[in-house]
Amino acid sequence: MPMASQTAADTVPLQYVKGIGPQRARVLASEGIVTPDDVLRLVPRGYIDRSLVGSMRDIAVRLQAQSEWLESPGNIPASVSSESSVLVTVDHVSERPLRGGRSMLTASVGDQMGGQAQLVFWNAIGYYRTLLKVGERFLVSGMPEFNDRFGRLTFTHPELDRVDDDDIERMKQGAVLSMYPMSQRMKSAGITMRMLRSLVNSALELLQNSVIEVLPNEILERHHLMQRSEAIRKIHCPESMAEATEAWRRLKYEEFFLFQIMLAQRQGTLKRSEPGIVMHPKSPRARALMERLPYALTSAQRRVINEIIADVKQGIPMHRLLQGDVGSGKTIVALLCMLNAVDNGYQTALMVPTEILAEQHYRNFIRLLDGLDVSVELLVGAQGKKVRRTVEDKVQTGQAHIIVGTHALFDGNISYNNLGLVVIDEQHRFGVAQRAELQRLGRISHAGHQLWPHVLVMSATPIPRTLAMTVYGDLDTSVIDELPQHRKPIKTKVVFESQIKQAYDFIREHVRDGRQAYIVFPLVEKSEKLEVKSAVEHYEYFQKSVFPDLTVGLLHGRMTAAEKDVVMTEFLEARTKVLVATTVIEVGVDVPNATVMLIENAERFGLAQLHQLRGRVGRGADQSYCLLATKDHYRYHLKSADAGVERAKSIARLRTMEETTNGFTIAEVDLNLRGPGDVMGTRQSGIPEFAYANIVSDGDLLTLARSDAFAVVADDPELVQPNHAALRRHVMAQLSGQNSVHIA
Structure with missing residues (x-):
């Protein structure tokens, strides 16, 4: 909770508080508890009631x-x-x-x-x-x-x-007694729970009168929220659990509201201050591509295209998140919008996280755009200097219309020519600085103008609703919420080690019918520390013992780009019938003839990862299957309550995969099981650290706070109205990194 200034009471050293003393004060300081203000920012971990x-x-x-x-x-x-x-x-x-x-x-x-x-x-x-x-x-x-x-x-x-x-x-x-987190160091120093409660009471006496309300009165009245000072007192010293619940509700709402205010202001600033490119919604090339597609776009795809086209014609830089389930057709939507940019005279760039995915998009675009007079170029790190220089020249002169690449898109001496649209696939794999650098290169590519390119970011799998409102809360969002009609739901089944021969026979049967299969392993090579199967070890086993009469390929992340390219080409052309791989195939690999996937040690994978892997099959009109192989003892645990927490989570993942193919449902279950930090990945810095609020369990409150915050900013963008003065000071203090329970 931010502050603008401090009171004298707030700076009282804790060592002078009764029962603390210098030694315990030093221990508290090592835990970040230095002043009475720090004491009141302790969050009760529970209550004795x-x-x-x-x-x-x-x-x-x-x-x-x-x-x-x-x-x-x-x-x-x-x-x-x-x-x-x-x-x-x-x-x-x-x-x-x-x-x-x-x-x-x-x-x-x-x-x-x-x-x-x-x-x-x-x-x-x-x-x-x-x-x-x-x-x-x-x-x-x-x-x-x-x-x-x-x-x-x-x-x-x-x-x-x-x-x-x-x-x-x-x-x-x-009486209801608050309980606070206690580190081992605090316990060893003789700091007791009763001592912490006494310290909290002293801090409340010192600071209670300096707490200033930050929420507008109309919001307090509309949602029946406690005053801020009352909430701070009752979260520490409630007279009943009902009071504690209301105090938590007030402070949770406040955290969400303040964060959403900043997102609303950031979104508003982007739209007000940056000159954008105007793209007219007339694209002969996009129409030609739609006419040659062997299927009709879904109504959801058409709706999303219209949302994007409406953005890019306004002269304001688009910042839009496109999400949809695996196989929902996000890439073709992005390509059609890229063709609209090309027909408006602008270059476009598609940035993806891996070279395998970049090369596959490149090949697909070349195939789909044949005869439409569109120059598609590939820019990846593994290219030789001569090839790289040729591509860079085409980009700089404007000969290249669509550039597909990895991080190489903003590395080296690359200079764009009228870059108007940036599409970022699997956006969570890229940092904010990387995305900003590509936008900057686009901005300086317009001769005589400083126009920001439009930005479309795509998520590989659906993002849970509450995460989308926090991590991507400053972006407009489009959702493809239906799958193409020609896609049949993938049939998924858990198989056990004792049944693995039957799984191999199932693969052989489908290969005999002209189809192909993936077998996925969690490790590249055998580990002495983990009882987990590896790709390299089993590749040799499959070649010699299981499928000696079939062509078996091997693909993993330690191979060179050239080696991966050869393997993928052979699989795409159906010369390889069974591909043994690691999770390097997780995203974007598109082989419609592959109808069976066997995932070994499936209990070792996260739920979103399992769903993403499963999405590599079922991409054609034929029925596809996903087999989740796990150890025999899970046969018992799947039907028993006798399972520890981690094993129970593995069971929940496997059962969810069997029961649904809906990526939006899977995303919510995954969030419940893992929490927001693990779902988004450790590299994702956009997840705020809330003290009271929980984006997993407090989704309804988050939705309410977001609606209120965006309404406030729409009415008063700079928060200059008198009734927003305290709110403005809080937001400014929060942006500067200050954190306190009061404003004086």
Whole structure:
């Protein structure tokens, strides 16, 4: 929460607060807690509320009910596990030595209803040995597992909060106590949960009067939101869980609203300040291509083309996200829009993440545009100097109309000639700086003018709705939400190692009928650390033992560009019948004659990746199949509740793949299972770090805040109206990196 200035109270060193002292203050400072303001920015990780603290019997019953999704087709869980809390007394503590000089500490605990549980610790044994004393009472919070054999719960490394008679008495009176994250360093320094609560109370007394409201009054009234000062107080010291819930709702909304205000302003700035190119919606080449296509465009494709054409004729730079399911026809939409740019006298560039994909697009464009007098050039890093120089000359002189390439599109001495449209495929593989550099090269390519090119970014698979509103919230969005009618849904089935010969026979049967197949592995070569199959090892096995009479190819990321090109050409021309590959084929590979895909060790792949791989088949009119091979023990776990969290997530992925081919459904399940950071990838820096809000579970609130924020900016773009003064200061402070609970 940003600030404009600080009060004297805010700068009081924590070491002078009662019970803290210099040593503990230093430990708190190492955790980023230096001032009272920092204290109030601590986010409660939960609350001790008598109504929410269950007995061990209640938890065991809930765990068994929670696991029923494993036996209910179509019932995909939002979360495969959740935290439970129980008040316990320590009955017994024991320590057992392990190999390597380590040890394991276990504590047997019981609750007032006679339930028993075991707490297990592998790390920081010395700390827990000192903490856990027989007869002491604790609130235990964690993700337990129920052991049917012993009839008891097991918590592995749970959070422990010591409670005394005063805490118990306050809980009996209905008090709700906040719980905060505690690092091991804080625990070792003797900082207790009660001490943190006391520190929060002191900070509230110091700063409560300096908290200034940032949301407009009409929004507070319309959505029945707490005042900001009240929300900050009640999120730390609620009198009931209902109050805590409303405080969280207010602060979640605020985080979403402030972020969406910045996105709305950024979008508005782009549209107001940058001169753009006017492209008229008349393209003889695009019409000619549509007439020669062997299929009709879907209504969704036509709608999206109209949205893009409406953008590019306005004289304002387009910044649009195009998303759709695997095989929905995004590339042909992009190509038709590129032809419109060419017919308006502009160059266009298509940037893709891999050379395999660039070469495939290049070949397809050459084939599709034959006879339309369109010059298509390929620009990739593996080209020789002579070829590269020839292509660069054609680009610079304007002879090249469409340039397909990788990072080479903005490397070296490349100079464009009237670059009017930039299309970026698989946009999450590129950084913001890379996209900006290509736009800059386009801007300087217009002789005598500084015109920004239009930008169309495409997503390989559907982006969950809430992620699209945050990571790409400043872009206009087009969605292709239907598949071509000639495409049949891919039939997907989980197969087990003991059935793998049947899978090989299935592949042979389809090859005998004139089709082709992929066999995908998670690794290039065998690993000593992982019990996972590899492509190179099994390529030799398939050649000699399984398909000795068939032509088997091998494709992986460590091959040179020339080697990959030879392999892909042989597969495209059907000289290779079975292609053994890694995930290098994940995106863009288009071989309509390939109708079977076998994915080995399917449990090792992410859900979005499995769906993307599956999209390499089913690209023609024939029925296609995807076989997900996994270990035999998953046969049992697919029907059982006896699975750990990670194994349960693997099961959820496999079952989802069997049950649906809808990429939008899969995207939402993947977001629930992995969270936004993993879904977008570690290189993606566009995901904001919200303290209170969760874009996975708070989608409705995000939608509401986005609508309100864009309405505010549409009415007052610079936030200069008097009722937006505090909001303006907050946004400016947030942009400058300041963060606080108040403005003074």
